[in-house]
Amino acid sequence: MKISSSFDAGSIEIVSFEQFDDIQLKIPRDNAAEFAQWFYFRLQGAAYQHCVLKFLNAGESAYPKGWEDYQIMASYDRINWFRIPTVFDGQVMTVEHVPLANSVYYAYFEPYSWEQHLNLIGQAQGSGICQVTDLGSSVEGRDINLLTIGHEVESDLKIWVIARQHPGETMAEWFIEGFLNRLLDPQDPTSRALLDRATFYVVPNMNPDGSVRGNLRTNAAGANLNREWAEPSLERSPEVLYVRQKMMETGVDLFLDIHGDENLPYVFVAGTEGVPSYDERIAILEDEFKYHFRLASPDFQDEEGYAKDAPGEANMTLATAWVGETFRCLAYTLEMPFKDNANLPDDDFGWNGQRSLRLGEAALTPIYAVLGQLRNA
Known part of the structure; x- marks a missing residue:
């Protein structure tokens, strides 16, 4: 399993990803400011696995109310994006997903490169x-x-x-x-x-x-x-x-x-x-x-x-x-x-x-x- 964000507009902080059902992440701040809300990253090697992604600092982001009734976006080809059920408990935002391919992208919103x-x-x-x-x-x-x-x-x-x-x-x-x-x-x-x-x-x-x-x-x-x-x-x-x-x-x-x-x-x-x-x-x-x-x-x-x-x-x-x-x-x-x-x-x-x-x-x-x-x- 691999998580990466070294591409145009990519942004994520990895805390731990030793298990598919316990992938722990943080949303990074802007490069020279305290705003933290945007994320965009790629997950590889998890096809047909029950993945649980936890954004540990969602409650400390710039707009924590933005996670209420929000659903994360995902794509296999970066052309067709869809929503995945997402849960926010006031601090941690949790996403459960079974990718249907070995390479999948997740983002706050559909990117425009x-x-x-x-x-x-x-x-x-x-x-x-x-x-x-x-x-x-x-x-x-x-x-x-x-x-x-x-x-x-x-x-x-x-x-x-x-x-x-x-x-x-x-x-x-x-x-x-x-x-x-x-x-x-x-x-x-x-x-x-x-x-x-x-x-x-x-x-x-x-x-x-x-x-x-x-x-x-x-x-x-x-x-x-x-x-x-x-x-x-x-x-x-x-x-x-x-x-x-x-x-x-x-x-x-x-x-x-x-x-x-x-x-x-x-x-x-x-x-x-x-x-x-x-x-x-x-x-x-x-x-x-x-x-x-x-x-x-x-x-x-x-x-x-x-x-x-x-x-x-x-x-x-x-x-x-x-x-x-x-x-x-x-x-x-x-x-x-x-x-x-x-x-x-x-x-x-x-x-x-x-x-x-x-x-x-x-x-x-x-x-x-x-x-x-x-x-x-």
């Missing part, structure tokens, strides 16, 4: 209507790429979509894949209508270092990028610094920041109610966007989510708050679950990459619905 990321960019560029721009380099020198889709004329509305500020929230880049697939489809009438009036700026992966390292929430310097927007620095958060600089060049009429939530089993959005400039115009836009999103995808709902900020009490270090206030625009953080969508559950797969991808496709519909109301006359 750096190779997939590069392929996604290449495919987008191959569409002929997408320009790839290098904004700069991450802390460890990885490329921060911007995809620009549209005519880039001055009269165009400027729509920005970013994902994976928190690298372990891989559903965010699955969302981007679906979003791009539809936006770049010349036969899709919604996409064609959007690109007649808007230019899209998409950053598929804001945190390449954390993604490759297998971090949950931070970059290689230990920065939570979604707390760096007020004062990003070249040393600590160049990823935010470069994206913010480009936004100041282009302007922003609509902004979406794509995430995953460890605790809540729903798809929802969080807006800018607490920023100083929030007004009735933005409130109407928010309601219109959510109404059309619900029609476009039954996975989206607006009953459950984060508590709204009181007026003037927004955390201005967050991307959505900073962008919404700076550009006086509609800005949303979109959250998807690590668990399942409790309103539309799937016992075999839970929430996964394909459902995230489909949500990304659906997101074009509410954008189109509010397009004519984005500019403040």
Whole structure:
């Protein structure tokens, strides 16, 4: 029997694996921070054995409530992922599984590898209507790429979509894949209508270092990028610094920041109610966007989510708050679950990459619905 994690986004700490029915593990922290939640590893040599995997420090992780009603993900080929029954007693998370092959992978959520990321960019560029721009380099020198889709004329509305500020929230880049697939489809009438009036700026992966390292929430310097927007620095958060600089060049009429939530089993959005400039115009836009999103995808709902900020009490270090206030625009953080969508559950797969991808496709519909109301006359 062998356990390994020396691959892209791999992360696990081995305590003991002398017996198939007593495999003891720990979830590692991010490389330069205390957040511990993401894991991804390979088990070999255990075909048809009754394996019991115990995550000893689950109760000490960044989001221990995230393990309640959670089921671990597994795959034999890293393409088809499925859920396995999982038990959490408040401290230890236990998984019982009989692998049907000698090589099996386990992960917190369906990964989105750096190779997939590069392929996604290449495919987008191959569409002929997408320009790839290098904004700069991450802390460890990885490329921060911007995809620009549209005519880039001055009269165009400027729509920005970013994902994976928190690298372990891989559903965010699955969302981007679906979003791009539809936006770049010349036969899709919604996409064609959007690109007649808007230019899209998409950053598929804001945190390449954390993604490759297998971090949950931070970059290689230990920065939570979604707390760096007020004062990003070249040393600590160049990823935010470069994206913010480009936004100041282009302007922003609509902004979406794509995430995953460890605790809540729903798809929802969080807006800018607490920023100083929030007004009735933005409130109407928010309601219109959510109404059309619900029609476009039954996975989206607006009953459950984060508590709204009181007026003037927004955390201005967050991307959505900073962008919404700076550009006086509609800005949303979109959250998807690590668990399942409790309103539309799937016992075999839970929430996964394909459902995230489909949500990304659906997101074009509410954008189109509010397009004519984005500019403040």
